[in-house]
Amino acid sequence: MRQLLIQQKQVIFFVIAGGLSAIVEIGSFKLLSVYLPKLFSWEYNLYGIRYPFSNILSTCCGIISNYFLSIWFVFERGKHSKRKEFVYFISVSVVSTFISLLLFQLLFRFVFKDTIDLGFYVLSQEMMSKITAILLVSMLNYSIKKKVIFNG
Template identity: 80%
Template sequence: MKQLLLRHKQILFFIIAGGLSAIVEIGSFKLFSVYLPRVFASEYNLYGIKYPFSNIFSTSCGIITNYFLSIWFVFERGKHSKRKEFAYFISVSVVSTIISLILFQILYHYVFKDAFDLGFYVLSQEMMSKISSILIVSLLNYSVKKKVIFNG
């Protein structure tokens, strides 16, 4: 078991960094989705898009957290300069954000129709959509970041 963990250390650290980033993203989404509609009434439904600003702001928090955790714990620096590496990371993250926003809307409108009661916590339609879109996009992010940005 120890050998398996050592062999897949990078994937394990990516999962941990992704998990921590997801906690930041989900936590900030919860805060934004509760407080932003009080300031922007259209936040709940902007031309049929549910929680657009909450999604963008929370995803940005998650991206920044993930960047720093990735360079500190997950990936070794590649052949790119720090500036170019950061630009690539942000570019991939912007594309991932767009994919995540689209997935969120699809999941929110068509998949998760009701809240899910866990007994100790109730997952709302918004939270289930957000968590699911994060998990799906994470798979894409790992492979692109490893192969393109950090050349590993």
């Protein structure tokens, strides 16, 4: 078991960093999705898009925290300069953000129709959609970041 943990150290740290970034993203999404619609009524539904700015801003918070956690704990410096590495990381993250936003909208409209009461917390449509989109996109992110940005 110990040998397996040592072999998969990078994946484990990626999962931990991703989990911490997801906490930042989900937490900021929860706050923003509660307060932004009070300031901007169109935030709830902008041309059929649910919570667009809450989603974008919370994803940016998650991306920035993930970048720093990734370079500190997950990946070794790659073949690129710090500047190029950051640009590539952000570029991949921007594309991932669009994929995540699309997934969120699809999940919100077609998959998650009801809330789930866990007793201590109620998972709403938007929270289940956000969490699922993050999990799906994170698998793609690991592969691309490991192979393309950092010397995988």
